Amino acid sequence: FGRHLIYYEEVPSTQKLAHHLAEDGAAEGTLVVADEQTDGRGRLGRAWHSPKGTGIWMSCILRPTLSLERIPQLTLIAAVSIVRAIKKISGVQCGIKWPNDILFNGKKLVGILTELQAEIESVRAVIIGMGINVNVDADAIPEALKPIATSLKMISGVRQSREQLIAAIMSEFEGLYHMYLEEGFSIIKQMWEAHALNIGQHIHARLANGDVIHGIAQGINDKGVLLLQDDQGETHHIYSADINL
């Protein structure tokens, strides 16, 4: 992955661009990287702060022949890949908040956005957007984000090479992705759980319809769906939600 790399100094959003490229037939593994995004997007239509020169803002195009229900597993593979690459490059050990936030000391270091181009039953392309706060300084973080966001430089005290980190992430991701396609989800599931922050904890899951379910996170199932046991002992399958630890 990332051998076909398209780099921009400034784009509205690498995610939008990757969608266009995928529609025009871009191959699996195509990676769009930008130094700055002027209209970076997060989950649930939120804005994603993407200042110039200090982060990794990139979107990777995949063309898996998977059924729709397996697509969320790709997000978990991306999260595991990034955690492993960060550890390898900087020594920093961060954790994953289901499904796809990477945190250190409760603050967000990485966000992942998985989007789909699909026809009725078949997946045409999957776009995995990754936003990584690498060398962002504390004073460059907007006031409102200070309590919830951090960067690799703030954690480790040193600048990290974005190029090295991108290369490490792509090599982890490519390796785990192919292992997953050949051998299935079970090894990824174990790796994901080893890095997961919420397992065994009491959490709140806010669903898209606004409902909130409280309970103990029990882990993920074979599909990557979060299992949440409420106070009555009933287990809920959470496909998509905002989680508060």
Ligand code: BTN
């Ligand atoms: C989230 O945590 O809400 C997901 C954030 C995803 C941000 C990345 S940065 C590169 C790519 N381009 C975007 O506009 N968004 C994703």
